[in-house]
Amino acid sequence: MTERWYFILLTILMSIPPQRVLAHPVSYQDGTMVSGTYMRDWIEHDINYTFSPTTSAGLTEFRIGNGKESRDYALPRLNHRFRWNGLDSQTNLYLTAGVGARIDPDAYAPAGLVGLQADYETRRIYTLALAESVLEADRDPLTHLQYRIGFSPWLSGFDDVSTWLIAQVDYRPYRPDDELMVTPLVRLFWHNVLVEAGVSLDGSVMAAWMIGF
Amino acid sequence: MNMMKKLVVAGILISLPLAAHAQEQVTLKVSGVVCAFCAQGIKKSFLATGAVNQVAVDLDAHQVSLEMLPDKELSNQEISDLLEKSGFNLISVERNGSSERQG
Numbered sequence: 001m002t003e004r005w006y007f008i009l010l011t012i013l014m015s016i017p018p019q020r021v022l023a024h025p026v027s028y029q030d031g032t033m034v035s036g037t038y039m040r041d042w043i044e045h046d047i048n049y050t051f052s053p054t055t056s057a058g059l060t061e062f063r064i065g066n067g068k069e070s071r072d073y074a075l076p077r078l079n080h081r082f083r084w085n086g087l088d089s090q091t092n093l094y095l096t097a098g099v100g101a102r103i104d105p106d107a108y109a110p111a112g113l114v115g116l117q118a119d120y121e122t123r124r125i126y127t128l129a130l131a132e133s134v135l136e137a138d139r140d141p142l143t144h145l146q147y148r149i150g151f152s153p154w155l156s157g158f159d160d161v162s163t164w165l166i167a168q169v170d171y172r173p174y175r176p177d178d179e180l181m182v183t184p185l186v187r188l189f190w191h192n193v194l195v196e197a198g199v200s201l202d203g204s205v206m207a208a209w210m211i212g213f
Numbered sequence: 214m215n216m217m218k219k220l221v222v223a224g225i226l227i228s229l230p231l232a233a234h235a236q237e238q239v240t241l242k243v244s245g246v247v248c249a250f251c252a253q254g255i256k257k258s259f260l261a262t263g264a265v266n267q268v269a270v271d272l273d274a275h276q277v278s279l280e281m282l283p284d285k286e287l288s289n290q291e292i293s294d295l296l297e298k299s300g301f302n303l304i305s306v307e308r309n310g311s312s313e314r315q316g
Contacts (some may be wrong), residue, residue: 026252026300027251027254027300028253028254028255028257028298028299028300029254029257029258029298029299030298031253031254031257053297053298053299053300060299061306062285078288081300081301083245085244085245085300085301085302086244086245086307087275087304088247088275089247090247090248090251121247121248122247123247123248123272134304155272155273156249156272157249157271157272157273158249158270158272159249160249162248162249162250189249189250191249191250191253192252192253193252210254212250212254
């Protein structure tokens with residue numbers, strides 16, 4: 001797929017309500033991932049191109065809200081992966097850093113992003129921990145912590161639809177009235193397409209998608 | 214007897230071209246292949262070499278099977294490098310039934 005089609009696709013995808021997909025910011029060399037994430041007061045789109053076996057470069061744009069106001073950001077980012085392969089398991093550690101801007105109605109302000117993600121999976125079990133902070137010179141950091149644990153009720157072949165049941169816990173201290181959110185969700189993937197959907201215990205819809213090229 | 218010998222020689226001569234164009238089957242044992250979504254890169258990487266006709270991934274057996282194109286081959290090092298680019302590690306290679314352990 002040419003670069004032109006990547007940008008057309010990204011433009012189309014940015015018009016679709018997004019969700020937070022926490023899968024793999026680094027895929028395989030010369031692979032591209034596009035994704036969208038939606039949860040209460042967090043809307044995000046990402047595109048990442050993996051240019052080496054362990055590192056990808058990408059662009060993320062997101063909107064964060066605290067229940068009273070929301071802010072928009074756009075940041076180019078680098079993602080680096082450390083991976084340990086076992087015969088029946090895989091462990092990943094991702095480091096992310098980006099520098100870009102907060103987009104206010106009449107101005108731009110510099111903003112940064114740092115993140116750490118670790119996951120462990122077998123064909124039956126999946127667990128993930130994430131910590132991310134949005135950094136700005138004139139404001140307190142916006143920090144987001146997330147933990148996931150999931151299992152696959154049945155083993156699927158390479159060409160089958162894979163099904164996962166996942167419990168996700170989000171902690172967002174910048175939302176003092178609503179710091180903690182617990183969401184059971186279902187993840188399905190088939191070939192290079194992944195989708196997730198769930199409803200949090202307090203009734204907030206969550207959904208996500210990811211496509212690898 | 215002369216007729217017998219002629220038939221045998223003819224049979225050998227006919228089968229030689231067929232053998233030369235037989236497609237090599239390569240079976241790889243790979244670590245880390247626990248997720249079909251993550252393993253999509255394996256298929257893409259091998260097909261992009263122009264040497265592979267088909268790629269099959271067996272998650273149960275931790276195996277990747279390659280059907281090579283006629284008269285094409287990939288060395289063990291090339292195979293290992295392609296798997297590493299996809300994020301996985303090669304354990305062993307079996308070519309048409311003969312095993313070679315890596316590392």
